[in-house]
Amino acid sequence: xxxxxxxPDTLSLSPGERAxxxxxxxxxxxxxxxxxxxxxxxQAPRLLIYRASSRATGIPDRFTGSGSxxxxxLTISRLEPEDFAVFYCQQYxxxxxxxxxxxxLEIK
Amino acid sequence: xxxxxxxGGGLVQPGRSLRLSCAASGFTFDDYAMHWVRxxxxxxxxxxxGISWNSNHVGYADSVKGRFTISRDNAKNSLYxxxxxxxxxxxxxxxxxxxxxxxxHGDNWFDTWGQGTQVTVSS
Numbered sequence: 001x002x003x004x005x006x007x008p009d010t011l012s013l014s015p016g017e018r019a020x021x022x023x024x025x026x027x028x029x030x031x032x033x034x035x036x037x038x039x040x041x042x043q044a045p046r047l048l049i050y051r052a053s054s055r056a057t058g059i060p061d062r063f064t065g066s067g068s069x070x071x072x073x074l075t076i077s078r079l080e081p082e083d084f085a086v087f088y089c090q091q092y093x094x095x096x097x098x099x100x101x102x103x104x105l106e107i108k
Numbered sequence: 109x110x111x112x113x114x115x116g117g118g119l120v121q122p123g124r125s126l127r128l129s130c131a132a133s134g135f136t137f138d139d140y141a142m143h144w145v146r147x148x149x150x151x152x153x154x155x156x157x158g159i160s161w162n163s164n165h166v167g168y169a170d171s172v173k174g175r176f177t178i179s180r181d182n183a184k185n186s187l188y189x190x191x192x193x194x195x196x197x198x199x200x201x202x203x204x205x206x207x208x209x210x211x212x213h214g215d216n217w218f219d220t221w222g223q224g225t226q227v228t229v230s231s
Contacts, residue, residue, distance in 0.1 A: 001170075035217040037153075044203055044224060045145075045153065050217040088153055092216045095167035097143075097155040 006100035012108040019076040023089035033093035040085045110134040112222030130187040130204030138182035141207035146200035161210040
């Protein structure tokens, strides 16, 4: 089973600042099969990024995914008030599909 | 509009069973694989099970293998999860998620999620 470790656990920033979230895999991910999801309190997760760097439909271009192999990053260029939430990375190269433990992005 | 609506959750005693359902609309259901993902209170996401478009391929997390069974009825645009021998650690919100592909062959990101159904296991 591939283990994903996200860092930091919590990130405190202000609107307008840049956020950098990290996801590290325990083994190299084939074909960059990594996704990022955003989850707000009381809501279902929402797909942001797939294949490490492709934005999902309707996702603003301030969200950027990058990385390959074992190290991946989600960058939010200029934080908007609605961006504060918990973010999860997921590898989907094969069963079992595993998630990171999540990074909580909170308002400073 | 793509929509997934889960139902069937509730309060159940340890060792008992439940059948979760997910009604799909707004897309061609039998063109896509489907999954169940759960989230324990205050915890992260855990993939539970997935099924290919024609039910020929299924997969389970080790934590539920032998106790949970995933199935689908393409004629009814519905996904199911039969959960047996429930334990306290199965208490969670259970989400239905639509796959981006039709088979469980890799490159399977989850592009749409339902709002979930709560399962609470307690005596």
